[in-house]
Amino acid sequence: MANTYDFGLVGLGVMGRNFILNVVDNGFTAFGNDLDGEKVAALINEGGDTEKVNASTDAKTFVEALSTPRKIMLLVPAGKIVDAVIKNLLPLLDEGDIIIDGGNSFYTDTDRREAYLKDKGINFFGAGVSGGAKGARRGPSIMPGGSREAYQHVKPIFEAVSAKYHGEPCVTYLGPKSAGNYVKMVHNGIEYAMMQLTSEIYDILKKAGGLSNQELHQTYASWNEGRLQSFLVEITAAILAQKDDLTDGDLVDMILDKAKQKGTGKWTSQNAMDLGIPVPTIDIAVSMREISALKEERVKADELYDRPSPEPVDKNVLIKDAEQALYFAFIIAYTQGMHQLADASKEYGYELDLGEIAKIWRAGCIIRAALLADITEAFQADKDLPNLLLSPSFVGKVQSTVAAARKLVSYGATNGIPLPGLSNSLTYFDAYTSERLPLNVIQGQRDYFGSHTYERTDREGIFHTEWGS
Ligand code: 6PG
Numbered sequence: 001m002a003n004t005y006d007f008g009l010v011g012l013g014v015m016g017r018n019f020i021l022n023v024v025d026n027g028f029t030a031f032g033n034d035l036d037g038e039k040v041a042a043l044i045n046e047g048g049d050t051e052k053v054n055a056s057t058d059a060k061t062f063v064e065a066l067s068t069p070r071k072i073m074l075l076v077p078a079g080k081i082v083d084a085v086i087k088n089l090l091p092l093l094d095e096g097d098i099i100i101d102g103g104n105s106f107y108t109d110t111d112r113r114e115a116y117l118k119d120k121g122i123n124f125f126g127a128g129v130s131g132g133a134k135g136a137r138r139g140p141s142i143m144p145g146g147s148r149e150a151y152q153h154v155k156p157i158f159e160a161v162s163a164k165y166h167g168e169p170c171v172t173y174l175g176p177k178s179a180g181n182y183v184k185m186v187h188n189g190i191e192y193a194m195m196q197l198t199s200e201i202y203d204i205l206k207k208a209g210g211l212s213n214q215e216l217h218q219t220y221a222s223w224n225e226g227r228l229q230s231f232l233v234e235i236t237a238a239i240l241a242q243k244d245d246l247t248d249g250d251l252v253d254m255i256l257d258k259a260k261q262k263g264t265g266k267w268t269s270q271n272a273m274d275l276g277i278p279v280p281t282i283d284i285a286v287s288m289r290e291i292s293a294l295k296e297e298r299v300k301a302d303e304l305y306d307r308p309s310p311e312p313v314d315k316n317v318l319i320k321d322a323e324q325a326l327y328f329a330f331i332i333a334y335t336q337g338m339h340q341l342a343d344a345s346k347e348y349g350y351e352l353d354l355g356e357i358a359k360i361w362r363a364g365c366i367i368r369a370a371l372l373a374d375i376t377e378a379f380q381a382d383k384d385l386p387n388l389l390l391s392p393s394f395v396g397k398v399q400s401t402v403a404a405a406r407k408l409v410s411y412g413a414t415n416g417i418p419l420p421g422l423s424n425s426l427t428y429f430d431a432y433t434s435e436r437l438p439l440n441v442i443q444g445q446r447d448y449f450g451s452h453t454y455e456r457t458d459r460e461g462i463f464h465t466e467w468g469s
Helices: 014-025 037-047 059-064 080-092 107-118 132-138 148-161 179-207 213-223 231-241 264-275 280-293 295-304 315-348 354-360 371-381 392-399 402-415 420-432 439-450
Strands: 007-010 030-033 053-056 071-074 098-101 123-130 141-145
Touching: 007 014, 007 059, 014 030, 014 037, 014 053, 014 132, 014 148, 030 037, 030 059, 037 053, 053 059, 059 080, 071 080, 071 148, 080 098, 080 107, 098 107, 098 148, 107 123, 107 179, 123 132, 123 148, 123 179, 141 148, 141 179, 141 354, 179 213, 179 231, 179 264, 179 280, 179 315, 179 402, 179 420, 213 231, 213 315, 264 280, 264 315, 280 295, 280 315, 280 420, 315 354, 315 371, 315 392, 315 402, 315 420, 354 371, 371 392, 402 420
Parallel strands: 007 030, 007 071, 030 053, 071 098, 098 123
Antiparallel strands: 123 141
16 A cells, blocks of 8 residues: 555545545545544545545554655645644655645745745645535636646646636646635635625615515526626525525525624735735625624614615616626626735735636636636736726726616615625726826825825925915
């Protein structure tokens, strides 16, 4: 058994087990490791042939079973556990071996681990894996960052197991250090924004249009056949059709409206603030999860304030407008995420190719969508495109749908239906496309109270005024 298995995986939870079985389905041999004997037994049982897939609770047996350079993927919860697993494996490894962290680790943790392991001759990759448990089994989108040379050893396995878009693998080498984790973090920020948008469009269709769950299901299902085709629209349609096992109702009506979060959306927002890149649709998606958590306070506040009853609308017109508005806002969500990636690439030296990133998001990952084919083309046409809204191929798409976004946002504001993702997307669009903004007044105020100076529209230089004198 020694030194024969092609691939090692630590962490045999659902994601890990599914990933390793996917590796084996693609003709590689693999060996798993987990402290939990039941998980080890479950994998051996499911794998069938131990010459193809085997596992052990013992780290030494695990490491010795792998061919060199060893390719060991960790699918364990982000944080201290990653460090503990690395510490455990390190004395058993040889120079040139490769550790791949497949979890949602914070990018600075990845930089720290990469530098530490490089010193010891070990290659470390942060590789975001998207697609959930099903994706891990059938083909995820994989976002690896680390040493380009070492990636060559991992490449055949990752390309084989990843999702395919018209035959093209949804994985590519993204860049050095934490590039992979960073890209996955922003992927999740966009994911948060798209989830928020699909949920608030559901809300307005229900509250203003009076659509039943069945009609909502049909609406999302039909959208998924058109330009809104995406994993998140597809699963929203399925969620809206799900019957409840415990009552006679629909499951969606029984789910508590408090959304949890593990932190990747918040990290995206926080880091965008640090970089000085506006991502307001992502920011508000994080804030909405926070507001949702305040359930008890919301219930009390609801009793204190009146809310207008929604004015009647033509259901079919509303559905048409909602489709356009959602398409508009999806574009804005990607726009903000891609803008953040472009800036982070310069700031952190990732040398990201945005066209390649959009390309590997076209299948397998949670934010996969028909739109990503267009985004890929836009960045292929102009590698240095600073913002998707500046792409000639997006002007028509945005121009023809923004009016519907305005209509819905104003209806929501008048009728007390919160559409924060949509309104933030619209505000972002209106601000980004305004030649002149009122920030001249802010500069005047800053100079007035703090002598912070200002620039002028008509001549170069820095100016200060003794205001009121
Ligand atoms: C993916 C998902 C995955 C995970 C999210 C959930 O791409 O497969 O993003 O990584 O489901 O991290 O995040 P929250 O629990 O924060 O919603």
